[in-house]
Amino acid sequence: MQVLVTRPLGQQQALMDALHDAGYQPLHSPALHIEPLPVSDASRRVLMDLDLFHAVFFASSNAARLALAAMADIWPQWPVGVNWLAVGKATAAEITRWHLQPTVPDGGFNSEAVLSLACLQQLTEKKVLLCRGESGRELLAQTLAERGAEVVTLPFYRRLPNPAFHCPAQCDWIMVTSVESWQAISGKIPAGAGIVAAGERVAAHIRAQHTGPMRVAVSAHDEDMLAALTSV
Template identity: 35%
Template sequence: MAEQPLTGKRVLVTRPAHQAANLIAQLSALGAEPLALPLLEIVPTQTGDAAYQTVKSRILDLDLYQGVIFVSANAAAIGTQWVDEYWPQLPIGVQWLAIGAATAARLEAEGIPAYHVAGGFDSEALLADPLLQDVAGQRFLIMRGEAGRELLATTLEARGATVHYADLYRRVCPAHDKELIQSTIYDQRLSVILITSGQALEHLLALAGTEPDLLSTELIVPSPRIADLARARGFTRIRIADGPDDTSMIRAIRPAD
Protein backbone atom coordinates (compact mmCIF):
# COMPACT_ATOMS: atom_id res chain seq x y z
CA MET A 1 0.00 0.00 0.00
CA ALA A 2 1.27 3.46 -0.87
CA GLU A 3 2.39 5.62 2.03
CA GLN A 4 -0.35 7.93 3.28
CA PRO A 5 1.39 10.48 5.54
CA LEU A 6 -1.62 12.82 5.67
CA THR A 7 -4.09 10.26 7.05
CA GLY A 8 -6.50 11.90 9.44
CA LYS A 9 -5.99 15.45 8.18
CA ARG A 10 -9.05 17.40 7.07
CA VAL A 11 -7.77 19.90 4.51
CA LEU A 12 -9.81 22.83 3.20
CA VAL A 13 -9.09 23.35 -0.50
CA THR A 14 -10.05 26.84 -1.63
CA ARG A 15 -8.84 27.00 -5.23
CA PRO A 16 -11.38 27.95 -7.93
CA ALA A 17 -13.48 24.91 -8.83
CA HIS A 18 -11.87 24.50 -12.26
CA GLN A 19 -8.37 24.42 -10.74
CA ALA A 20 -8.86 22.20 -7.69
CA ALA A 21 -9.20 18.67 -9.07
CA ASN A 22 -5.50 17.79 -9.19
CA LEU A 23 -4.84 19.10 -5.68
CA ILE A 24 -7.83 17.20 -4.29
CA ALA A 25 -6.71 13.99 -5.99
CA GLN A 26 -3.16 14.29 -4.62
CA LEU A 27 -4.39 14.97 -1.09
CA SER A 28 -6.72 11.96 -1.23
CA ALA A 29 -3.90 9.73 -2.46
CA LEU A 30 -1.82 10.81 0.56
CA GLY A 31 -4.62 9.87 2.95
CA ALA A 32 -6.03 13.31 3.68
CA GLU A 33 -9.70 14.22 3.62
CA PRO A 34 -9.88 17.19 1.21
CA LEU A 35 -12.89 19.48 1.52
CA ALA A 36 -13.59 21.73 -1.46
CA LEU A 37 -14.74 25.27 -0.78
CA PRO A 38 -13.87 27.46 -3.79
CA LEU A 39 -13.28 31.02 -2.63
CA LEU A 40 -12.77 32.59 -6.04
CA GLU A 41 -14.89 32.43 -9.16
CA ILE A 42 -13.30 33.66 -12.38
CA VAL A 43 -15.73 35.66 -14.55
CA PRO A 44 -14.29 36.61 -17.97
CA THR A 45 -14.83 40.13 -19.29
CA GLN A 46 -17.83 40.10 -21.63
CA THR A 47 -19.38 42.42 -24.21
CA GLY A 48 -21.12 45.17 -22.28
CA ASP A 49 -18.63 45.19 -19.39
CA ALA A 50 -16.88 48.48 -18.77
CA ALA A 51 -13.47 46.94 -19.51
CA TYR A 52 -14.46 45.16 -22.73
CA GLN A 53 -13.60 47.85 -25.29
CA THR A 54 -10.31 48.63 -23.56
CA VAL A 55 -9.31 44.96 -23.62
CA LYS A 56 -10.23 44.69 -27.30
CA SER A 57 -8.22 47.80 -28.14
CA ARG A 58 -5.16 46.51 -26.27
CA ILE A 59 -5.35 43.13 -28.02
CA LEU A 60 -5.66 44.77 -31.43
CA ASP A 61 -2.52 46.78 -30.60
CA LEU A 62 -0.42 43.80 -29.45
CA ASP A 63 2.23 44.49 -32.07
CA LEU A 64 2.92 47.88 -30.47
CA TYR A 65 4.21 46.28 -27.26
CA GLN A 66 7.70 44.98 -26.61
CA GLY A 67 6.45 42.75 -23.79
CA VAL A 68 3.14 41.11 -22.86
CA ILE A 69 2.97 39.79 -19.29
CA PHE A 70 0.44 37.18 -18.14
CA VAL A 71 0.10 37.26 -14.37
CA SER A 72 -1.66 33.93 -13.79
CA ALA A 73 -2.83 30.72 -15.41
CA ASN A 74 -6.32 32.25 -15.57
CA ALA A 75 -4.93 35.25 -17.44
CA ALA A 76 -3.16 32.87 -19.80
CA ALA A 77 -6.28 30.78 -20.42
CA ILE A 78 -8.52 33.77 -21.12
CA GLY A 79 -5.88 35.94 -22.76
CA THR A 80 -4.96 33.32 -25.35
CA GLN A 81 -8.61 33.20 -26.42
CA TRP A 82 -8.48 36.93 -27.12
CA VAL A 83 -5.17 36.59 -28.97
CA ASP A 84 -6.49 33.71 -31.09
CA GLU A 85 -9.56 35.72 -32.06
CA TYR A 86 -7.69 38.76 -33.35
CA TRP A 87 -4.23 37.41 -34.24
CA PRO A 88 -4.31 34.23 -36.37
CA GLN A 89 -0.52 34.60 -36.42
CA LEU A 90 1.34 35.98 -33.40
CA PRO A 91 2.73 39.48 -33.87
CA ILE A 92 6.47 39.67 -34.51
CA GLY A 93 8.82 41.26 -32.01
CA VAL A 94 6.77 40.68 -28.85
CA GLN A 95 8.38 39.11 -25.79
CA TRP A 96 5.81 36.92 -24.01
CA LEU A 97 6.34 36.70 -20.25
CA ALA A 98 4.62 34.63 -17.59
CA ILE A 99 4.50 34.81 -13.81
CA GLY A 100 4.97 31.26 -12.58
CA ALA A 101 5.57 27.91 -14.23
CA ALA A 102 1.85 27.07 -14.42
CA THR A 103 1.16 30.26 -16.36
CA ALA A 104 4.04 29.57 -18.74
CA ALA A 105 2.86 26.00 -19.27
CA ARG A 106 -0.64 27.19 -20.14
CA LEU A 107 0.77 29.63 -22.71
CA GLU A 108 3.05 26.98 -24.18
CA ALA A 109 0.07 24.64 -24.54
CA GLU A 110 -1.63 27.33 -26.63
CA GLY A 111 1.40 27.80 -28.86
CA ILE A 112 2.82 30.93 -27.22
CA PRO A 113 6.51 30.59 -26.24
CA ALA A 114 6.65 32.29 -22.86
CA TYR A 115 9.57 33.28 -20.66
CA HIS A 116 9.29 32.79 -16.92
CA VAL A 117 11.64 32.88 -13.96
CA ALA A 118 12.53 29.34 -12.91
CA GLY A 119 11.35 28.86 -9.35
CA GLY A 120 9.63 32.24 -9.28
CA PHE A 121 5.90 32.57 -8.81
CA ASP A 122 5.14 36.24 -8.20
CA SER A 123 5.66 39.75 -9.56
CA GLU A 124 8.69 40.25 -7.35
CA ALA A 125 10.51 37.33 -8.99
CA LEU A 126 9.86 38.60 -12.50
CA LEU A 127 10.85 42.15 -11.62
CA ALA A 128 14.16 40.90 -10.22
CA ASP A 129 15.05 39.12 -13.47
CA PRO A 130 17.74 40.77 -15.65
CA LEU A 131 15.30 40.84 -18.58
CA LEU A 132 13.23 43.59 -16.93
CA GLN A 133 15.97 45.82 -15.58
CA ASP A 134 16.72 48.01 -18.61
CA VAL A 135 13.25 48.74 -19.99
CA ALA A 136 13.30 52.51 -20.49
CA GLY A 137 11.25 53.45 -23.54
CA GLN A 138 9.64 50.02 -23.86
CA ARG A 139 5.89 49.34 -23.84
CA PHE A 140 4.32 46.53 -21.80
CA LEU A 141 0.82 45.08 -21.64
CA ILE A 142 -0.18 43.29 -18.44
CA MET A 143 -2.84 40.60 -18.89
CA ARG A 144 -4.57 40.26 -15.54
CA GLY A 145 -7.77 40.19 -13.53
CA GLU A 146 -9.59 43.38 -12.64
CA ALA A 147 -8.07 45.31 -9.73
CA GLY A 148 -4.96 43.16 -9.45
CA ARG A 149 -1.72 44.14 -7.74
CA GLU A 150 -0.06 47.34 -8.96
CA LEU A 151 3.56 46.46 -8.12
CA LEU A 152 4.46 45.19 -11.58
CA ALA A 153 3.20 48.29 -13.39
CA THR A 154 4.51 50.85 -10.92
CA THR A 155 7.99 49.29 -10.88
CA LEU A 156 8.24 49.05 -14.66
CA GLU A 157 7.05 52.65 -14.99
CA ALA A 158 9.66 53.74 -12.45
CA ARG A 159 12.24 52.09 -14.72
CA GLY A 160 11.04 54.17 -17.66
CA ALA A 161 8.57 51.83 -19.37
CA THR A 162 5.03 52.55 -20.51
CA VAL A 163 2.53 50.06 -19.07
CA HIS A 164 -1.06 49.28 -20.00
CA TYR A 165 -3.54 46.79 -18.55
CA ALA A 166 -5.95 44.34 -20.15
CA ASP A 167 -8.42 43.40 -17.40
CA LEU A 168 -9.50 40.00 -18.71
CA TYR A 169 -11.68 38.81 -15.83
CA ARG A 170 -13.15 39.55 -12.43
CA ARG A 171 -12.62 37.48 -9.29
CA VAL A 172 -15.87 37.17 -7.38
CA CYS A 173 -16.84 35.38 -4.21
CA PRO A 174 -18.90 32.25 -4.89
CA ALA A 175 -22.39 32.19 -3.37
CA HIS A 176 -21.99 29.47 -0.74
CA ASP A 177 -24.94 29.04 1.64
CA LYS A 178 -24.59 29.07 5.42
CA GLU A 179 -25.28 25.35 5.69
CA LEU A 180 -22.28 24.53 3.48
CA ILE A 181 -20.02 26.85 5.47
CA GLN A 182 -21.17 25.28 8.73
CA SER A 183 -20.74 21.68 7.56
CA THR A 184 -17.41 22.31 5.84
CA ILE A 185 -15.66 24.50 8.39
CA TYR A 186 -17.32 24.25 11.79
CA ASP A 187 -19.15 20.94 12.27
CA GLN A 188 -15.86 19.04 12.46
CA ARG A 189 -12.53 20.67 13.18
CA LEU A 190 -10.32 21.37 10.17
CA SER A 191 -6.65 20.42 10.30
CA VAL A 192 -5.39 22.81 7.63
CA ILE A 193 -6.67 25.59 5.36
CA LEU A 194 -4.91 26.18 2.04
CA ILE A 195 -5.08 29.79 0.81
CA THR A 196 -3.23 31.00 -2.28
CA SER A 197 -4.30 34.66 -2.61
CA GLY A 198 -5.15 37.64 -0.47
CA GLN A 199 -8.55 37.92 -2.10
CA ALA A 200 -9.39 34.30 -1.28
CA LEU A 201 -8.44 35.03 2.33
CA GLU A 202 -10.83 37.97 2.46
CA HIS A 203 -13.61 35.89 0.92
CA LEU A 204 -13.06 33.17 3.54
CA LEU A 205 -13.51 35.67 6.35
CA ALA A 206 -16.52 37.26 4.66
CA LEU A 207 -18.23 33.86 4.38
CA ALA A 208 -17.13 32.20 7.61
CA GLY A 209 -16.61 35.10 10.00
CA THR A 210 -13.77 35.45 12.46
CA GLU A 211 -14.60 32.69 14.92
CA PRO A 212 -11.72 31.57 17.16
CA ASP A 213 -11.95 28.02 15.78
CA LEU A 214 -11.26 29.37 12.30
CA LEU A 215 -8.51 31.81 13.24
CA SER A 216 -6.65 29.16 15.26
CA THR A 217 -6.67 26.63 12.41
CA GLU A 218 -3.34 26.14 10.69
CA LEU A 219 -3.22 28.26 7.55
CA ILE A 220 -0.84 27.52 4.69
CA VAL A 221 -0.07 30.39 2.32
CA PRO A 222 2.38 30.75 -0.59
CA SER A 223 4.23 33.94 0.36
CA PRO A 224 5.27 36.23 3.22
CA ARG A 225 2.97 38.92 1.79
CA ILE A 226 -0.13 36.77 2.23
CA ALA A 227 1.15 35.58 5.60
CA ASP A 228 1.28 39.21 6.74
CA LEU A 229 -2.29 39.75 5.54
CA ALA A 230 -3.47 36.67 7.42
CA ARG A 231 -1.66 37.69 10.59
CA ALA A 232 -3.24 41.14 10.42
CA ARG A 233 -6.69 39.52 10.11
CA GLY A 234 -6.17 37.45 13.25
CA PHE A 235 -4.82 34.07 12.15
CA THR A 236 -2.37 32.69 14.70
CA ARG A 237 -0.93 29.53 13.07
CA ILE A 238 0.52 30.38 9.67
CA ARG A 239 2.95 28.36 7.59
CA ILE A 240 4.53 29.67 4.38
CA ALA A 241 4.86 27.18 1.51
CA ASP A 242 7.58 27.39 -1.13
CA GLY A 243 5.01 28.58 -3.68
CA PRO A 244 1.35 28.42 -4.70
CA ASP A 245 1.61 25.27 -6.84
CA ASP A 246 -0.01 22.03 -5.69
CA THR A 247 3.29 20.31 -4.87
CA SER A 248 4.54 23.17 -2.69
CA MET A 249 1.26 23.54 -0.83
CA ILE A 250 1.07 19.81 -0.10
CA ARG A 251 4.72 19.70 1.00
CA ALA A 252 3.92 22.36 3.61
CA ILE A 253 1.32 20.15 5.26
CA ARG A 254 2.95 18.11 8.01
CA PRO A 255 2.03 16.95 11.52
CA ALA A 256 1.81 19.75 14.05
CA ASP A 257 4.97 20.30 16.08
Protein backbone atom coordinates in the same frame (compact mmCIF):
# COMPACT_ATOMS: atom_id res chain seq x y z
CA MET B 1 -6.96 14.67 8.44
CA GLN B 2 -9.30 16.95 6.46
CA VAL B 3 -7.74 19.64 4.27
CA LEU B 4 -9.88 22.28 2.57
CA VAL B 5 -8.72 23.55 -0.83
CA THR B 6 -10.06 27.02 -1.66
CA ARG B 7 -8.90 27.39 -5.26
CA PRO B 8 -11.52 28.54 -7.81
CA LEU B 9 -13.66 25.90 -9.47
CA GLY B 10 -11.71 24.10 -12.18
CA GLN B 11 -8.31 24.79 -10.60
CA GLN B 12 -8.51 22.51 -7.58
CA GLN B 13 -8.22 18.96 -8.87
CA ALA B 14 -4.45 18.55 -9.14
CA LEU B 15 -3.94 19.74 -5.56
CA MET B 16 -6.77 17.56 -4.29
CA ASP B 17 -5.28 14.53 -6.03
CA ALA B 18 -1.88 15.26 -4.49
CA LEU B 19 -3.44 15.58 -1.03
CA HIS B 20 -5.30 12.31 -1.47
CA ASP B 21 -2.14 10.53 -2.59
CA ALA B 22 -0.36 11.88 0.50
CA GLY B 23 -2.98 10.36 2.80
CA TYR B 24 -5.18 13.39 3.50
CA GLN B 25 -8.93 13.79 3.04
CA PRO B 26 -9.25 16.71 0.60
CA LEU B 27 -12.33 18.92 0.53
CA HIS B 28 -13.10 21.76 -1.86
CA SER B 29 -15.00 24.99 -1.44
CA PRO B 30 -13.92 27.93 -3.66
CA ALA B 31 -13.15 31.17 -1.87
CA LEU B 32 -13.58 33.16 -5.07
CA HIS B 33 -15.64 32.97 -8.22
CA ILE B 34 -13.88 33.96 -11.47
CA GLU B 35 -16.12 36.05 -13.73
CA PRO B 36 -14.79 36.75 -17.25
CA LEU B 37 -15.12 40.34 -18.45
CA PRO B 38 -16.24 41.21 -21.98
CA VAL B 39 -13.43 42.43 -24.23
CA SER B 40 -14.17 46.09 -24.88
CA ASP B 41 -13.56 47.92 -28.15
CA ALA B 42 -10.72 49.79 -26.47
CA SER B 43 -9.11 46.51 -25.40
CA ARG B 44 -9.47 45.10 -28.90
CA ARG B 45 -7.67 48.12 -30.30
CA VAL B 46 -4.78 47.48 -27.90
CA LEU B 47 -4.65 43.81 -28.90
CA MET B 48 -4.59 44.72 -32.58
CA ASP B 49 -1.22 46.38 -31.89
CA LEU B 50 0.17 43.35 -30.08
CA ASP B 51 3.23 43.26 -32.34
CA LEU B 52 4.30 46.65 -30.97
CA PHE B 53 4.77 45.30 -27.44
CA HIS B 54 8.15 44.26 -26.09
CA ALA B 55 6.56 41.99 -23.48
CA VAL B 56 3.16 40.64 -22.49
CA PHE B 57 2.71 39.58 -18.88
CA PHE B 58 -0.06 37.27 -17.65
CA ALA B 59 -0.81 37.59 -13.94
CA SER B 60 -2.52 34.18 -13.63
CA SER B 61 -3.64 31.16 -15.60
CA ASN B 62 -7.09 32.77 -15.83
CA ALA B 63 -5.55 35.89 -17.35
CA ALA B 64 -3.58 33.80 -19.84
CA ARG B 65 -6.58 31.69 -20.86
CA LEU B 66 -8.93 34.63 -21.38
CA ALA B 67 -6.40 37.06 -22.85
CA LEU B 68 -4.91 34.59 -25.30
CA ALA B 69 -8.39 33.58 -26.48
CA ALA B 70 -9.10 37.24 -27.22
CA MET B 71 -5.73 37.65 -28.94
CA ALA B 72 -6.24 34.54 -31.07
CA ASP B 73 -9.46 36.02 -32.44
CA ILE B 74 -7.40 38.90 -33.84
CA TRP B 75 -4.07 37.22 -34.65
CA PRO B 76 -4.28 34.07 -36.83
CA GLN B 77 -0.49 33.91 -36.45
CA TRP B 78 1.27 35.09 -33.32
CA PRO B 79 3.49 38.18 -33.67
CA VAL B 80 7.23 37.59 -33.45
CA GLY B 81 9.63 39.32 -31.08
CA VAL B 82 7.24 39.46 -28.11
CA ASN B 83 8.36 38.21 -24.69
CA TRP B 84 5.50 36.17 -23.19
CA LEU B 85 5.85 36.32 -19.41
CA ALA B 86 4.23 34.07 -16.79
CA VAL B 87 4.10 34.47 -13.03
CA GLY B 88 4.28 30.71 -12.37
CA LYS B 89 4.10 27.19 -13.71
CA ALA B 90 0.32 26.96 -14.15
CA THR B 91 0.29 30.21 -16.11
CA ALA B 92 3.25 29.07 -18.20
CA ALA B 93 1.44 25.81 -18.98
CA GLU B 94 -1.57 27.77 -20.24
CA ILE B 95 0.66 29.91 -22.49
CA THR B 96 2.33 26.78 -23.84
CA ARG B 97 -1.09 25.37 -24.77
CA TRP B 98 -1.38 28.28 -27.19
CA HIS B 99 1.91 27.25 -28.86
CA LEU B 100 3.91 30.10 -27.37
CA GLN B 101 7.16 29.92 -25.41
CA PRO B 102 6.74 31.51 -21.96
CA THR B 103 9.44 33.03 -19.79
CA VAL B 104 9.06 32.27 -16.07
CA PRO B 105 11.12 33.42 -13.06
CA ASP B 106 13.49 30.81 -11.66
CA GLY B 107 11.87 31.19 -8.24
CA GLY B 108 9.58 33.37 -6.19
CA PHE B 109 6.60 33.32 -8.53
CA ASN B 110 5.40 36.83 -7.66
CA SER B 111 5.75 40.37 -8.98
CA GLU B 112 9.17 40.81 -7.41
CA ALA B 113 10.45 37.69 -9.17
CA VAL B 114 9.01 38.78 -12.51
CA LEU B 115 10.74 42.14 -12.17
CA SER B 116 14.08 40.33 -11.98
CA LEU B 117 13.70 38.88 -15.50
CA ALA B 118 16.44 40.00 -17.88
CA CYS B 119 13.98 41.21 -20.53
CA LEU B 120 12.45 43.72 -18.09
CA GLN B 121 15.59 45.59 -17.08
CA GLN B 122 16.08 48.07 -19.97
CA LEU B 123 12.65 49.36 -20.98
CA THR B 124 13.13 52.88 -22.30
CA GLU B 125 10.72 53.48 -25.21
CA LYS B 126 9.37 49.92 -24.91
CA LYS B 127 5.77 48.89 -24.36
CA VAL B 128 4.65 46.25 -21.87
CA LEU B 129 1.14 44.80 -21.71
CA LEU B 130 -0.18 43.50 -18.39
CA CYS B 131 -3.07 41.02 -18.65
CA ARG B 132 -4.69 40.50 -15.26
CA GLY B 133 -7.86 40.59 -13.20
CA GLU B 134 -9.86 43.70 -12.47
CA SER B 135 -7.90 44.21 -9.25
CA GLY B 136 -4.43 43.26 -8.07
CA ARG B 137 -1.07 44.57 -6.90
CA GLU B 138 0.23 47.69 -8.63
CA LEU B 139 3.92 47.03 -7.90
CA LEU B 140 4.66 45.56 -11.32
CA ALA B 141 3.09 48.37 -13.33
CA GLN B 142 4.69 51.07 -11.17
CA THR B 143 8.17 49.57 -11.34
CA LEU B 144 8.03 48.95 -15.10
CA ALA B 145 6.98 52.57 -15.63
CA GLU B 146 9.88 53.72 -13.45
CA ARG B 147 12.19 51.74 -15.73
CA GLY B 148 10.96 53.70 -18.74
CA ALA B 149 8.26 51.41 -20.12
CA GLU B 150 4.92 52.46 -21.51
CA VAL B 151 2.66 50.16 -19.48
CA VAL B 152 -0.81 49.17 -20.64
CA THR B 153 -3.04 47.17 -18.29
CA LEU B 154 -6.06 45.20 -19.51
CA PRO B 155 -8.48 43.38 -17.18
CA PHE B 156 -9.95 40.11 -18.42
CA TYR B 157 -11.84 38.91 -15.34
CA ARG B 158 -12.96 39.86 -11.87
CA ARG B 159 -12.77 37.87 -8.66
CA LEU B 160 -15.93 37.75 -6.57
CA PRO B 161 -16.34 36.22 -3.09
CA ASN B 162 -18.15 32.90 -3.28
CA PRO B 163 -21.31 33.30 -1.15
CA ALA B 164 -21.62 29.51 -0.93
CA PHE B 165 -18.19 29.04 0.68
CA HIS B 166 -18.32 26.62 3.58
CA CYS B 167 -15.62 25.37 5.92
CA PRO B 168 -16.67 22.32 7.95
CA ALA B 169 -16.17 22.76 11.69
CA GLN B 170 -14.06 19.59 11.85
CA CYS B 171 -11.67 20.73 9.07
CA ASP B 172 -8.03 20.51 10.20
CA TRP B 173 -6.27 22.71 7.61
CA ILE B 174 -7.35 25.31 5.03
CA MET B 175 -5.16 26.14 2.04
CA VAL B 176 -5.20 29.86 1.17
CA THR B 177 -3.39 30.95 -1.99
CA SER B 178 -3.99 34.72 -2.13
CA VAL B 179 -4.77 37.74 0.00
CA GLU B 180 -8.05 38.20 -1.83
CA SER B 181 -9.04 34.60 -1.11
CA TRP B 182 -8.40 35.15 2.59
CA GLN B 183 -10.39 38.37 2.63
CA ALA B 184 -13.34 36.48 1.11
CA ILE B 185 -13.38 33.72 3.75
CA SER B 186 -11.75 35.14 6.89
CA GLY B 187 -15.00 35.44 8.82
CA LYS B 188 -15.99 31.85 8.03
CA ILE B 189 -12.95 29.94 9.35
CA PRO B 190 -13.02 28.13 12.73
CA ALA B 191 -10.70 29.86 15.21
CA GLY B 192 -8.57 26.79 15.82
CA ALA B 193 -8.21 25.64 12.23
CA GLY B 194 -4.73 25.56 10.71
CA ILE B 195 -3.92 27.65 7.65
CA VAL B 196 -1.43 26.89 4.90
CA ALA B 197 -0.59 30.29 3.38
CA ALA B 198 0.96 30.78 -0.05
CA GLY B 199 3.93 32.97 0.87
CA GLU B 200 4.80 35.48 3.56
CA ARG B 201 2.68 38.27 2.07
CA VAL B 202 -0.48 36.15 2.35
CA ALA B 203 0.57 34.90 5.77
CA ALA B 204 0.96 38.44 7.11
CA HIS B 205 -2.65 39.27 6.26
CA ILE B 206 -3.88 36.05 7.83
CA ARG B 207 -1.90 36.51 11.06
CA ALA B 208 -3.63 39.85 11.60
CA GLN B 209 -7.01 38.09 11.87
CA HIS B 210 -6.42 34.44 12.72
CA THR B 211 -4.75 32.95 15.79
CA GLY B 212 -4.78 29.29 14.75
CA PRO B 213 -1.75 27.29 13.56
CA MET B 214 -0.09 28.40 10.33
CA ARG B 215 2.41 27.00 7.87
CA VAL B 216 3.86 29.17 5.11
CA ALA B 217 4.50 27.73 1.65
CA VAL B 218 7.24 28.98 -0.65
CA SER B 219 4.63 29.68 -3.35
CA ALA B 220 1.06 28.89 -4.36
CA HIS B 221 2.20 25.97 -6.50
CA ASP B 222 0.58 22.66 -5.59
CA GLU B 223 3.86 21.00 -4.64
CA ASP B 224 4.87 23.91 -2.38
CA MET B 225 1.49 24.02 -0.64
CA LEU B 226 1.66 20.28 0.00
CA ALA B 227 5.27 20.52 1.20
CA ALA B 228 4.29 23.20 3.73
CA LEU B 229 1.43 21.08 5.00
CA THR B 230 3.62 18.05 5.53
CA SER B 231 6.50 19.97 7.14
CA VAL B 232 7.15 19.47 10.84
